[in-house]
Amino acid sequence: xxxxxxxxPPLMARARRDAALGGDPVAPARRDAPGESxxxxxxxxxxxxxxxxxxxxxxxAELYRRHGRAAYSLAxxxxxxxxxxxxxxxxxxxxAWRGAGAFEAQGRCLPWLLQIVRRLxxxxxxxxxxxxxxxxxxxxxxxxxxxxxxxxxxERDVAVRVRRAxxxxxxxxxxxxxxxxFGGLSQxxxxxxxxxxxxxxxxxxxAAYEHLRSQLEAERP
Amino acid sequence: MSGQDRCPDEETVxxxxxxxxxPREREGIExxxxxCLACRARLARARAVGDALLVSAPRxxxxxxxxxxxxxxxxxxxxxxxxxxxRWWAAVAxxxxxxxxxxxxxxxxxxxxxxxxxQALRREAWAEGRLAAELSGGExxxxxxxxxxxxxxxxxxxxxxxxxxxxxxxxxxLPAVHAPEVYHLWLLHDGRxxxxxxxxxxxxxxxxxxARIPADVAFQAMGVTLxxxxxxxxxxxxxxLAAELSx
Numbered sequence: 001x002x003x004x005x006x007x008x009p010p011l012m013a014r015a016r017r018d019a020a021l022g023g024d025p026v027a028p029a030r031r032d033a034p035g036e037s038x039x040x041x042x043x044x045x046x047x048x049x050x051x052x053x054x055x056x057x058x059x060x061a062e063l064y065r066r067h068g069r070a071a072y073s074l075a076x077x078x079x080x081x082x083x084x085x086x087x088x089x090x091x092x093x094x095x096a097w098r099g100a101g102a103f104e105a106q107g108r109c110l111p112w113l114l115q116i117v118r119r120l121x122x123x124x125x126x127x128x129x130x131x132x133x134x135x136x137x138x139x140x141x142x143x144x145x146x147x148x149x150x151x152x153x154x155e156r157d158v159a160v161r162v163r164r165a166x167x168x169x170x171x172x173x174x175x176x177x178x179x180x181x182f183g184g185l186s187q188x189x190x191x192x193x194x195x196x197x198x199x200x201x202x203x204x205x206x207a208a209y210e211h212l213r214s215q216l217e218a219e220r221p
Numbered sequence: 222m223s224g225q226d227r228c229p230d231e232e233t234v235x236x237x238x239x240x241x242x243x244p245r246e247r248e249g250i251e252x253x254x255x256x257c258l259a260c261r262a263r264l265a266r267a268r269a270v271g272d273a274l275l276v277s278a279p280r281x282x283x284x285x286x287x288x289x290x291x292x293x294x295x296x297x298x299x300x301x302x303x304x305x306x307x308r309w310w311a312a313v314a315x316x317x318x319x320x321x322x323x324x325x326x327x328x329x330x331x332x333x334x335x336x337x338x339x340q341a342l343r344r345e346a347w348a349e350g351r352l353a354a355e356l357s358g359g360e361x362x363x364x365x366x367x368x369x370x371x372x373x374x375x376x377x378x379x380x381x382x383x384x385x386x387x388x389x390x391x392x393x394x395l396p397a398v399h400a401p402e403v404y405h406l407w408l409l410h411d412g413r414x415x416x417x418x419x420x421x422x423x424x425x426x427x428x429x430x431x432a433r434i435p436a437d438v439a440f441q442a443m444g445v446t447l448x449x450x451x452x453x454x455x456x457x458x459x460x461x462l463a464a465e466l467s468x
Contacts, residue, residue, distance in 0.1 A: 077278035087425040093291045111272035162277040180241045187241040209235035
């Protein structure tokens, strides 16, 4: 019997995901945020994406070696499933490859990549919940990760600062952020899930945002 | 949310940063940016908060072969772009068209040969207008994952071709196999299990296989088991997919 790996169904699935997302996750980020991101990356990441646009697969390999761990960690946190996260990350890097020619988020390569991961992971999460009703919220504590000697220094520093900022949120604010940002719920869905009025949910999200922003801006090197 | 001509309030900016707005609300804000430089700066700062959250997840080491799988997909895609894309079912069906008789399926030596032959046969089949008609008809059976593989699912399409039927199986969500393990499709015929062939899976637990069976052999159920090798003549391993047939 000839074992054959199917080819097109993943592509069709991606097309359906795109439709569900209401757009292409690889749509280029806006150009209007130069230097504003806490994750602004060095030119070399942008250079890799430029080489990817020229068809250089080694540039994609290097991008993966730099950011594959962050991508996989995010996908695991959102999907709660290692196998699903692998699929998401593979899909995300392939999309990054295809979208490299339209990349305009200079200086924001990592956020661009991780937003692709996040959107695909949220879509996978929704799909699995709808079909299987087995999706759990990320179980791991977002703020306690310990030492990560293997991570790139800059990425590690950013991660430490972000976790510190998250840890200083109130539990209610942190929960609202997790439901919305990592769970993919809208504000009204989050309010229902948390069994609180919509206005309260909005208030918690606003307070969380203000706190995170002030902490991150105060700690920016 | 304010209209396009009005600046969003702080609460809306916060909800934008945390991606809690509806797509329509978000589009409204982004439309406003085109006309308001001040809000571009506000929303860039807001976006930075969302960007920062993306790296807050606890670090988990990805599997060592993930990089190779990504590169293989990208390189394969580039090859296909060069040589013209082929739909998966055309590849499967074309491989079946060159396949052996009865229960035996065709095994091609290399992926390149497989692709080249399949493409040639696809062109031939399309020219005869035969393949499209066959694949659009036929019976479709959905297999569900058992307790051993709850996330798995598969579709089997059975199409008649002359005195034979072609069985096309596509599966996803199956656990990875470790050589020489294979997945084995079994067809239940008058209380006997007949082999429908074996397959392995790649990324996402996806796999596909094709087989020819005689048109006059009725079967009442089908299932897929995980077998220690392709050599087993009866199911030894756990059942991972199953379906009862209505007729």
